[in-house]
Amino acid sequence: MTELLPPGVPDAPGARTGHAPVAIDGSTRLFAVLGDPVAQVRAPALLNPLFAGLGLNAVLFPVRVPAGRLADVVHGLHGIANLDGLLVTVPHKFAAGRLAARRSRAAELIGGVNALRRGPDGAWEGDNFDGAGFVRGLRRAGYDPTGWRAALAGAGGAGAAIAVALLDAGVAHLSVWxxxxxxxxxxxxxxARHWPGRVTGAAEPLLTGADLAVNATPLGLRPGDPLPFRPAALPPGALVADVVMTPADTALLRVAAGVGLRTHRGSHMLEAQLELYQDFFGLHPTPRTRRG
Amino acid sequence: MTELLPPGVPDAPGARTGHAPVAIDGSTRLFAVLGDPVAQVRAPALLNPLFAGLGLNAVLFPVRVPAGRLADVVHGLHGIANLDGLLVTVPHKFAAGRLAARRSRAAELIGGVNALRRGPDGAWEGDNFDGAGFVRGLRRAGYDPTGWRAALAGAGGAGAAIAVALLDAGVAHLSVWxxxxxxxxxxxxxxARHWPGRVTGAAEPLLTGADLAVNATPLGLRPGDPLPFRPAALPPGALVADVVMTPADTALLRVAAGVGLRTHRGSHMLEAQLELYQDFFGLHPTPRTRRG
Structure with missing residues (x-):
């Protein structure tokens, strides 16, 4: 999967494919990523090479849609017979969830969707792979969070998704700040209603005794940002994970490594999410027929 | 312009670029071509290389929309802030014209649009370049139809557009069959209401005395098709034009050349239309900034 990562995404040293070009003809299937703004989205640079690598005649394009037009745009996109799926990013995840005919249990608990597909009956189904991607990324890296005590910084979209996925994966306790x-x-x-006794809201990150501490805030994106929590307060052997992907080695991860803790980069989550999108949209390798 | 033509389009011997690949990121501007079916459309293979050649970060994708969903889809596409234009093909040209806030005089006379753009005030404006492309193609090839007597086979979408454009260009008389x-x-x-005395509907193609005879029917697309009219009935020196582009040398053009008449291929119209689209959508050469 690493060969699909664009420039700037770490852990893919041999694979600076980036904006791998795609060919479009009248038979091309469509996917769109909806956001506002949308210039920053990585989905086209990630998914288009994935389509090409699978031999699929498909393209994902960015759609900037102001919040007030979301319902119209989604309704219109649903009317396009060769459009197979939508990805959704800020600020539309919650509203797009309400526009879906069906939502996965994870999407219901998180409160928003980041992917929609046409179901077998034609109705649109929404799911959210932010948290599942994080947990799959942990497992891919050799960490099973079952039974762990976890501390999470950030209760926004990414934080909510990671919280749900960690509880689903069987963490013994989760504190959220x-x-x-x-x-x-x-x-x-x-x-807490869904997982009574296993969730605590904390006035500050509760690191004592934690097996895992996750940053799901944007802190670390900018050079001068303060750390979201102090790795030194974690016990020896704890794992520090960051959802921030740029830079690859955030200040948090550098400090954590400096005090001897294990670290887990944001790119693991992204790579695992791509696999989950591939499953969700049913993207299977296909010998690409000659088109002309 | 010939370097933009895809495989199968004649008169572009050095330029089999075809499905030249395009790169897409979050800043890509969008264009769509609407039809049903849409698998046969050439617009993506023509416009995407044009965008790339101009250094524009833009992509045109095919949109298959059933007639009953056209209004919803167009309304939804209009809500996409980074979508700059639509092309329209069969069977949506007439309905799309009705959905435009404004239509050009040519579009009003033809009765449908094949291109829509966002006007300066945000309202969508429709135009139709089928006929204007045909006349521009004639002129590019050295033929000025002003004062000519013209015979036209076909009163469908292409025929109506060519009729309007020829009358606009000042043909002395047009007979349509x-x-x-x-x-x-x-x-x-x-x-006839618009150009009284210059238009005749004919029970069969009126070729006697014609300077120009145009095939705007689909006859010639299939090997066994009958000729739309008999070139031998035209006077010496007449020009025979075909809108059928595949094959490049239709049976009509071969027979016309065989009796010593001048011939004009369908690709001339297509090439000229691309120039008109470029003007209509304001596509100017831009140094493409590095994206990443």
Missing amino acids: DPDPGRLDALTGRL | DPDPGRLDALTGRL
């Missing part, structure tokens, strides 16, 4: 008390309470309340 | 009397009368009635 977020600077916004309202957002934190809403998420921990929802999680 | 079509196997469907209702369709023929509707078109010639509309044209």
Whole structure:
């Protein structure tokens, strides 16, 4: 899967394919990624090489849609017979979830979707692979979080998804911290109803005794950002994971490694998500027929 | 312009670029071609290399939309902030014209649009370049139809567009023939109101005395098709033009050349239309910035 990563995504040293070009003709199947803004999205640079590698005549393009037009645009896109799927990013994950005819259990618990496909009956089904990608990425790297005590910084979209996936994966306890008390309470309340006794909202990251500490805040994207938590407060042997992908070695991961902790980069989550998209959309290798 | 033509388009011997690949990222501007079916459309293979050649970060993709969903899809596409234009083909040209906020005079006379763009005020404007492309193609090949007597076979979408453009270009007289009397009368009635005394509907192609005879029927696409008219009935020096592009040398053009007449291939119209699209959508050469 690493050969699909674009420039700037770490852990893919041999594979700077980036904006691998795609060929389009009248038979091309369509996928779109919806956001606003959308210039920053990585999905076209990740999925188009994936399609090409699988021999699929398919293309994913970016769709910038203002929030007020989302329902119209989604309704219109659903009317396109050769459009097979949508990815959804900020700020549309919650609204797109409400527009789906069906949502996965994970999407219901997270409160939003990041992928929609046409179901067997033609109705659109939404799912959310942010958290499942994180957990799959952990397992791919050799870590099984079952029974772990986990600390999570960030109760936004990525945090909510990772929280649900970690609880689903069987962590013994999850503490969640977020600077916004309202957002934190809403998420921990929802999680605690589903997993009573296993979730705590914390006024500050609870690191003592944690096997895993995850940064799901944007802290680390900019050079001057403070650390989301202090790795030194974690016990020896703990794993520190970051969802920030740029830079590959965030300040958090550098500090964690400096005090002897194990670290886990954001790119693991992204790679695993690509596999999950591939399954969700039914993207299987196909001998590409000659087109002309 | 010939270097933009795909395999199968004649008159572009050095330029089998075809499905030249395009690179897509989050900043890519969008164009779509709407039809049903859409697998046969040449627009992606023609426009995507044009975008690339101009250094534009833009892509055109095919959209198959059933007639009953056209209004929803067009409304939805209009809500996409990075979508700049639509091309329209069978069977949507007439309905798409009705969905446009404004239509060019040519589109009004033809009765349908094949291109829509976002106007300066955000409203969508429709135009139709089928006929204008034909006349520009004639002129590019050295023929000025002003003052000519023209005979046209076919009163469908292409025929109506060519009729309007030839009359606009100042032909002295145009006779139109079509196997469907209702369709023929509707078109010639509309044209005669606008250009009184210069248009005749004919029960069979009127070739005597014609300077130009145009095939705008699909006859010639299939090997066993009868000729749309008999070139031998034309006067010496007449020009025979075909809108059929595959094969490049249709039976009509071969027979016309065989009796010493001048001939004009369908590809001339297509090449000229590409130039008109370029003007309409404001596609100007741009140094493509490095994206990543």
